[in-house]
Structures are given as structure tokens and as C-alpha cells.
Amino acid sequence: MASYNTSEFRKGLKVQLDGDPYLMIECNFVKPGKGQAMYKCRLRNLIRNTVLDRTYKSGDSIEAADIEEIAAQYLYRQGDQFVFMDDETFEQYELTAAQVDDAWKYLKEGMKCSMILFNGGPLTLTPPNHVVLKVEYCEPGAKGNTASNVTKPVTVETGAEMSCPSFVEVGDLIRVDTRTGEYIERVKE
Amino acid sequence: MNAPDDAAETRPTSPGDFRPAAGWDALRLRARLLRTVRAFFDDRNFLEVETPLLSADTVVDRHLDPFTVDGGRLYLQTSPEFCMKRLLAAGGEAIYQITRAFRREEQGRLHNPEFTMVEWYRVGDGMAEGMRLLGDLGEAMLGRGGAELLTYREAFERHVGIDPHAADTEALARAARDVGIDAPASLSTTDRNGWLDLLLALGVQPRLGRERPTIVYDYPASQAALAQVRTGQPPVAERFELYFSGVELANGYHELTDAAELRRRNARANTLRRQDGKSPLPEESRLLAAMDAGLPEATGAALGFDRVVMLAAGATSLAEVMAFPMDRA
Numbered sequence: 001m002a003s004y005n006t007s008e009f010r011k012g013l014k015v016q017l018d019g020d021p022y023l024m025i026e027c028n029f030v031k032p033g034k035g036q037a038m039y040k041c042r043l044r045n046l047i048r049n050t051v052l053d054r055t056y057k058s059g060d061s062i063e064a065a066d067i068e069e070i071a072a073q074y075l076y077r078q079g080d081q082f083v084f085m086d087d088e089t090f091e092q093y094e095l096t097a098a099q100v101d102d103a104w105k106y107l108k109e110g111m112k113c114s115m116i117l118f119n120g121g122p123l124t125l126t127p128p129n130h131v132v133l134k135v136e137y138c139e140p141g142a143k144g145n146t147a148s149n150v151t152k153p154v155t156v157e158t159g160a161e162m163s164c165p166s167f168v169e170v171g172d173l174i175r176v177d178t179r180t181g182e183y184i185e186r187v188k189e
Numbered sequence: 190m191n192a193p194d195d196a197a198e199t200r201p202t203s204p205g206d207f208r209p210a211a212g213w214d215a216l217r218l219r220a221r222l223l224r225t226v227r228a229f230f231d232d233r234n235f236l237e238v239e240t241p242l243l244s245a246d247t248v249v250d251r252h253l254d255p256f257t258v259d260g261g262r263l264y265l266q267t268s269p270e271f272c273m274k275r276l277l278a279a280g281g282e283a284i285y286q287i288t289r290a291f292r293r294e295e296q297g298r299l300h301n302p303e304f305t306m307v308e309w310y311r312v313g314d315g316m317a318e319g320m321r322l323l324g325d326l327g328e329a330m331l332g333r334g335g336a337e338l339l340t341y342r343e344a345f346e347r348h349v350g351i352d353p354h355a356a357d358t359e360a361l362a363r364a365a366r367d368v369g370i371d372a373p374a375s376l377s378t379t380d381r382n383g384w385l386d387l388l389l390a391l392g393v394q395p396r397l398g399r400e401r402p403t404i405v406y407d408y409p410a411s412q413a414a415l416a417q418v419r420t421g422q423p424p425v426a427e428r429f430e431l432y433f434s435g436v437e438l439a440n441g442y443h444e445l446t447d448a449a450e451l452r453r454r455n456a457r458a459n460t461l462r463r464q465d466g467k468s469p470l471p472e473e474s475r476l477l478a479a480m481d482a483g484l485p486e487a488t489g490a491a492l493g494f495d496r497v498v499m500l501a502a503g504a505t506s507l508a509e510v511m512a513f514p515m516d517r518a
Binding site: 007058 | 250252253294297300371372375383385386389390394412440465466493
């Protein structure tokens with residue numbers, strides 16, 4: 001297994017500790033002029049999102065995490081499992097609702113997502129930044145009201161609920177920012 | 190969920206890298222402080238000297254790694270110490286130098302592999318005179334008053350609640366835990382100096398020199414480096430360091446003059462380097478020849494110029510006050 005020596009430590013390194021993948025989010029070099037060099041590191045657990053502080057001394061090493069990013073196509077949902085396919089190898093991956101997290105709100109069949117694999121298994125899923133969704137249900141808006149600062153809840157084709165301006169109607173297509181969950185605009189096709 | 194960001198790794202340089210990291214205000218402050226240093230030493234009749242950056246000799250220290258040049262035949266100097274002491278042995282009385290020093294694998298907020306060092310020596314000075322001179326220089330450069338003097342023991346007792354000379358390794362480890370220091374898992378239970386360094390760097394140092402500059406002195410004899418050891422109970426190294434705002438700024442010695450003792454320390458340092466998996470450094474040097482011939486009693490110190498500029502500028506990293514730090518050098 002590959003590993004990183006302290007001289008290779010830097011922000012952005014992906015490492016493995018106690019079996020979990022971590023991202024090095026801070027690494028501070030500390031050294032008394034005439035003494036032992038140390039590295040004060042802050043690491044984020046990529047599964048649990050918890051943060052850990054660890055100190056290493058010069059010459060130590062950490063196991064590298066086997067992390068790979070692939071393009072994956074969303075196929076279908078089966079109960080609590082979301083099934084994806086690697087676009088290049090056609091390999092299929094099943095993710096739990098917990099792994100998919102908020103992304104379920106945006107998943108449409110055939111959608112190209114970015115998936116992070118850890119030791120060959122799915123770790124996290126990121127949908128495209130912008131997706132277009134069809135509005136399935138909403139209360140009718142007040143006639144002639146085109147102001148976008150008045151919002152109402154709508155239900156989109158994936159079953160997720162989001163907030164839209166009151167002029168949006170059933171059957172409309174809306175563009176949504178998946179990073180913030182916010183409505184961007186109404187689109188034609 | 191967070192997709193790791195690879196941008197910083199995959200892009201070694203960016204188009205803006207040709208520009209200096211420091212702003213012009215910082216560069217003007219550097220120039221002004223260089224003039225302050227020269228005026229300080231010139232006023233005290235120190236002679237400014239220059240010595241080689243490339244030398245076949247190098248300081249033999251467990252934790253200092255020099256860059257090698259010309260197939261390992263020459264070393265870029267980690268400090269101008271050896272050559273300056275050779276000048277003392279040849280009749281130099283009060284000398285100073287502003288030079289570049291190089292240390293491999295030292296990079297971070299407070300480190301750059303190439304940095305500017307101010308180093309000076311005065312024959313006849315003991316540790317007390319050396320500390321006074323250092324305190325005066327700190328005052329001239331920082332304008333934050335004279336230095337508070339604190340023994341190494343007092344500094345430890347004050348900030349981590351332990352007597353560093355009396356405590357065994359187990360007690361040092363306990364003290365680290367008590368103040369919330371995360372210790373490297375690899376730090377050996379027999380590596381006493383390693384535990385002292387950990388407590389100093391992460392427990393004591395951040396709290397030193399908060400109000401005004403602080404000089405810590407009388408280090409453990411095991412950390413004498415090139416300082417004389419004063420006999421006593423316990424024996425202590427006549428070594429001193431200047432701190433301000435939790436940053437180590439300078440290191441000084443009442444200089445070791447005993448060549449036989451330096452040979453023993455060199456051999457010990459190389460034994461530890463081998464244990465650490467590092468290559469040994471040459472134990473014989475022209476400094477030893479100078480000490481054999483007779484090095485006069487003297488006290489000297491070296492100051493990290495970039496760090497002083499950083500604090501004077503109110504900056505928090507060396508990169509803010511260096512035109513071209515390592516990542517854009």
C-alpha cells in the first residue's frame with residue numbers, strides 16, 4: 001500500500017486512518033530551531049465528515065487512501081438502494097440513501113454524476129451543479145403575479161419539494177442549483 | 190458531501206506566480222529593518238563580514254538537514270556559524286553578518302528553505318552580555334520594549350506546569366496530555382528531548398512574548414548544541430532564545446570552545462541521525478582546527494530576519510514579507 005512521508009504532507013492529501021478515508025485540510029509545519037520537526041495536521045473524515053487533529057513527527061508516514069473519481073450514470077432506484085453505472089467500465093454500483101444524501105432530490109434516470117470511490121467502493125456522489133426538473137404539483141399562483149420574490153412550495157418529478165417563485169405552474173421545467181438547492185430560472189425545454 | 194478538490198495538486202504553477210508574494214509596503218519595511226540592523230551593529234563597532242554559503246563543512250545537528258551541492262562535496266550553509274567562529278579564532282573581536290541560510294525540508298507558515306539570517310559574535314561576552322545585546326536588537330527592530338528574561342525551567346513551570354529538568358519522560362507525556370497537546374504516536378517513551386521539544390513547541394512557545402519580547406535561557410544540557418554547559422545542579426546549557434508573539438526569533442550561545450567536547454557532540458549527533466534514518470554529516474571540520482588552535486571566549490546569536498519583518502508588519506506568514514518564497518522562487 002502506498003503511503004505519504006511527512007515531507008509530502010500538504011493540504012488536499014487523501015489518506016487512510018483506522019480504515020477510514022480522510023482529507024488533509026490543514027498541515028502546519030512546526031519546528032523549534034534546534035529541535036524535532038513536527039506536522040500539526042487537521043483531517044476530515046470523508047465518510048462521517050468529522051474533523052480530527054493529529055500531530056506527526058518528521059519521518060512518520062500515513063497510508064494513502066485509494067480514492068478515485070469516476071463519471072457515473074444514474075440508472076434506477078430499488079427501495080433504499082440507488083443504482084449507478086460507471087460510464088467507462090459499465091460496472092454497476094449501489095449506493096444507500098445515506099450515501100446519496102441530499103442528491104436524491106435531483107436524480108433523474110440517465111443523469112451523469114460524479115462518484116468518489118474508496119477502495120473500489122462508492123463513497124460519495126455529486127450530481128451536476130445545475131439540473132432541470134419538471135414541476136409535478138403546486139398550488140396555482142396568483143394571476144399576473146410575475147414577482148420572483150414571492151415564493152411557494154412545489155413538488156418536482158423526483159418527489160422532492162422546493163421553493164419557487166409563485167408564477168411557476170404545474171408542468172413547467174425549472175433549473176435548480178444542486179449545491180444550494182435553489183431555484184434559478186424557468187426553462188423552455 | 191464533499192468532493193475532494195484536486196486543483197491545487199494538479200497545477201504546479203499559476204500564471205500569477207511571477208509576481209512577488211509580498212506587497213511593496215512589506216518590501217520597504219524589509220529594507221528599513223536591514224538598515225536598522227546595520228546601524229545597530231555599526232554603532233557598537235561590530236565589523237560586517239561575509240563568509241561562504243558553499244562549504245565542505247556543515248553544522249552536525251540531529252535535526253538540521255543541509256542541501257548538498259556538487260555531488261555531495263559541498264553544503265549550502267544552515268548558518269554562517271563555522272566560518273564566523275574561524276574569524277574569531279583568527280583575531281575577530283566583534284563581527285556580524287546578514288546572510289542567506291538554507292535548511293532542507295523546512296517549509297511552512299514560519300519556515301522557508303532559504304531565509305535571511307543575522308548572526309553576530311563578540312569576544313569576551315558571557316551569556317548575560319549576549320542576552321542584553323539580543324534584547325537591545327529586538328527592541329531596536331520591533332519597538333516593543335526590552336526583553337523579559339525567563340529560564341527554561343520557569344517557562345515550563347509557568348505554561349505547562351512541570352519542571353523540565355526533574356521530570357522523567359512519563360511525567361512529560363502526562364503534562365502534554367494535561368494541556369491538551371496531541372503527541373505523535375511515534376514519539377518514543379525514551380526520547381526525552383523529543384518530549385521536551387513537543388512541550389516547548391506546542392505548549393510553551395505559543396504563550397511566550399505575548400506582551401513584550403521574552404528571552405528564555407539555561408536550556409537542558411542535552412540540548413546544548415554548540416553552547417557551553419555550566420556545571421551545577423542540574424548542569425544547564427548556556428543557550429538562550431528570543432521569542433515574541435509566540436514566535437521563535439533568535440538563538441544564542443555562550444560558545445563552546447572545547448574541541449574535544451565538540452567532537453563528542455558531533456559523534457553523538459551522527460549516531461542519532463543514523464537512528465533516524467538520516468545520512469551522517471562530516472564530523473571533522475576547519476572549525477575544529479580553529480578550536481584546536483584556540484577559540485576565544487565569546488557569545489553569539491543568530492536571528493531569523495524574515496520572522497522579525499513578519500511580526501513588525503503584523504503579518505502571520507513569512508510569505509507575506511518575502512518577495513519570492515519557495516513556492517514561487
